[in-house]
Amino acid sequence: MYKILNSVEFTILLLITIVVSIFLVLTPYSFNDIVVPTVIDSNNQGQVDTLSIYTYPNYFSGELLQEFKEREDLVVEIQYYENNEELLDGLLAGEIYDLVVPSDYMVSHLRDLGLIDPIQKNLIPNYRNLDIRFREMEYDYDNQYSIPYFWGAIGLNYDQNHIMDLPLTWASLLDTTEVAHLRNRISILDDARMSLGIVLIAMGKDPNTTNEVEISNAADILIHLSPFIGLIQSENLELPLINGDVHIAMNWSGSSARVANLNKDFRFVLPTEGSIFFVDNFAIPVNAKAKTLAHKFINFILEPKVAAELTNRNFYPNPVTESRRYVDRIILKGPAYINPFLSSNTHVLLDLGDSDTIYNREWQRFKDHYASFDRESTLTQSERGKIHLY
Numbered sequence: 001m002y003k004i005l006n007s008v009e010f011t012i013l014l015l016i017t018i019v020v021s022i023f024l025v026l027t028p029y030s031f032n033d034i035v036v037p038t039v040i041d042s043n044n045q046g047q048v049d050t051l052s053i054y055t056y057p058n059y060f061s062g063e064l065l066q067e068f069k070e071r072e073d074l075v076v077e078i079q080y081y082e083n084n085e086e087l088l089d090g091l092l093a094g095e096i097y098d099l100v101v102p103s104d105y106m107v108s109h110l111r112d113l114g115l116i117d118p119i120q121k122n123l124i125p126n127y128r129n130l131d132i133r134f135r136e137m138e139y140d141y142d143n144q145y146s147i148p149y150f151w152g153a154i155g156l157n158y159d160q161n162h163i164m165d166l167p168l169t170w171a172s173l174l175d176t177t178e179v180a181h182l183r184n185r186i187s188i189l190d191d192a193r194m195s196l197g198i199v200l201i202a203m204g205k206d207p208n209t210t211n212e213v214e215i216s217n218a219a220d221i222l223i224h225l226s227p228f229i230g231l232i233q234s235e236n237l238e239l240p241l242i243n244g245d246v247h248i249a250m251n252w253s254g255s256s257a258r259v260a261n262l263n264k265d266f267r268f269v270l271p272t273e274g275s276i277f278f279v280d281n282f283a284i285p286v287n288a289k290a291k292t293l294a295h296k297f298i299n300f301i302l303e304p305k306v307a308a309e310l311t312n313r314n315f316y317p318n319p320v321t322e323s324r325r326y327v328d329r330i331i332l333k334g335p336a337y338i339n340p341f342l343s344s345n346t347h348v349l350l351d352l353g354d355s356d357t358i359y360n361r362e363w364q365r366f367k368d369h370y371a372s373f374d375r376e377s378t379l380t381q382s383e384r385g386k387i388h389l390y
Contacts, residue, residue, distance in 0.1 A: 049074040051293045054081060054090065054097040056280070057235045059150070061313045068300050074293065082234055083191045085360065091115045091285060098288040099297060104139040104279045105193065107146045108351035116145050116283040123295035126302035134319040137279060138348065146281035147298050150254065150316035153277050153338060153346065154189070154198060155270045157241065157251035157259055166248070169271045170202035173248065174221055176228065184230035187241075187249035188222070191234055192363035193349050193356070194276060195222070198250060201274045207347050210355040219362035223369045232370065238262060252278075254316030257336035261315065268335035274345035279319075311336075 049072070053060075057080045065076050079097070081087045084106040091100070091110065102110055110116045121127050124147065134148040135141075156168055162185070172178040179186060189195045197207030199218040209215065222229075231237075231246055237255055240246045242263050251259075256268035282301070284294045300306060307318040308326030315336050324332065331337065352359075 049290060049293060050077060051075070051099065051290050051297060052077045052079075052097045052288075053099045053101075053297075054079050054087065054095075055099075055101040056080065056082075058314050059101065059280075059316075061310055064306060064309055068297060071300075072293065072296060085192065094287070096287050096289060097285055098290040098294045100283050100285060101149060101280050102146070102283055103349070104137065104281070105349040105351045107281055107283060108139045109356070110283060111140070111145045112351065112353075115285060117286050117288070117291065118144055119147060119284070119298075120295055123292065124299045124302065126299045129302050129304060129307075129320045129322055131319045131321045134279065139279075139350065140281070146283045147302070148279050148281050148319040149301065150310075150314075150318060151277070151279045152253035152316060152336065153270060153275045154194060154250060155253060155256065155268050155275060155335070155338070156248060157237070157256040157266060157268050158248040159241065159244075159263075159265055160267050161265050162247040168269045170198055170273050173250075174199060174202055174225055176225060179225075179228050182247055183228050185245075185247040186225070186228045187231040187233060187237060187246040187251070188229060189234045189250050189252075190232045192359045194234075194278075195250065196359055196363060197276050197347070197349060201276070201347065204273075207276060208350045208352060210352055210358070212358050215358050215362050219366045222366045226366075226370050226373045229370065232367070241266065252316075253338055254314065254336050257315040257331060257334045260334060261330070268338075270338060270346075274347060277346045277348050279348075 051074055053076065055078065060078065065078075069076055081090065084103050087100060087102055088106065088109065090097075092113075092115070100116075107116070121143075127143075127147070130143070130148065134151070135143055137143075137148070140146045156170075156173065158168075162182075166172050166178055166182075173186065189198075193207075196215060196218045199221050200207045200209060200214065203214070203218065203221075205211075205214050205218075231240055231249075233240070234252075235255075237246070237249055237251055238259050241249060241259050251268075253268065256266070259266045260268065282294075282298050284291055288294060301310070302320055304320050304322040305326055307320040307323040310316075311318050311323065311327050311331060315331055315334075317331075317336050
């Protein structure tokens with residue numbers, strides 16, 4: 001016992017006991033007043049719900065998201081992708097989102113792969129606000145797996161101060177003799193199906209062709225056009241266009257409307273050869289954790305005033321007929337609302353199954369060439385060679 005009382009361990013324990021005793025006497029708080037962080041179990045009803053969205057950039061208004069968050073008392077998390085293929089890769093890798101925004105043909109592809117759930121329309125009373133034309137789209141008739149969000153067409157967006165003598169056709173844009181003055185000043189979309197589809201239209205071919213030779217020829221045209229392509233980009237094209245980095249772009253109608261709103265020198269046209277009409281849609285992945293919230297969010301977006309506010313913010317037209325009463329007149333009269341339904345040569349991209357891999361392969365072949373191209377090369381145009389469409 002004597003050894004224990006005189007040990008170092010006993011001395012340390014005695015000092016700790018004295019310090020704690022002094023603290024308890026002097027402190028004005030009791031243990032009941034001490035706030036201890038709690039770990040919330042995933043099944044705890046007090047946990048804040050989260051809605052996870054995977055979408056294109058600039059597709060939502062912060063103010064409207066805040067309104068929905070307050071209405072439902074939840075957290076909204078948003079992540080972005082640049083094209084449909086990136087979305088597909090994410091879902092195939094097992095990434096978990098409650099709501100995604102695939103384009104038309106990708107809806108069919110995701111459905112066939114079993115990656116998205118059927119839509120429960122009984123949870124979306126505002127479905128009645130959807131324009132009848134968007135209930136009969138071939139890629140998802142009667143909106144069984146998707147609900148349209150924004151739509152538009154691909155056209156030529158150009159600065160009229162620099163594009164004065166160039167015929168406003170796809171063929172002219174892709175003809176190196178026509179665009180000799182536009183070296184590094186052309187932009188095309190960073191999207192295999194869209195960009196190669198436009199080249200196929202310029203060739204007089206079907207943008208949904210599965211003919212490997214035709215798709216390869218389309219990639220060859222882009223390869224030869226490489227010296228004149230300064231940018232391969234699908235989103236946020238406003239800055240390079242207005243800054244003069246790009247004089248003419250293959251661009252979405254909604255984005256082109258934003259550009260025209262910022263600078264009146266820019267114009268938008270649907271070339272006479274035809275165009276690609278697109279619809280971006282809401283879809284709910286099979287592994288979504290908040291499927292009921294996802295339906296509530298879709299229902300919220302289909303409210304006429306909400307749909308109009310989104311269009312007023314990003315200039316993309318929405319499919320809610322009643323919303324037009326609240327859309328700014330300058331947008332309704334601008335390039336965003338060019339009506340592709342009136343054109344007989346407007347195409348909608350379709351899911352081509354395994355043949356989609358041909359587009360992706362040829363697109364990558366073009367991009368590999370573009371990446372290795374010496375942008376500072378001193379070769380003349382004649383030394384590079386010329387290419388004309390068929």
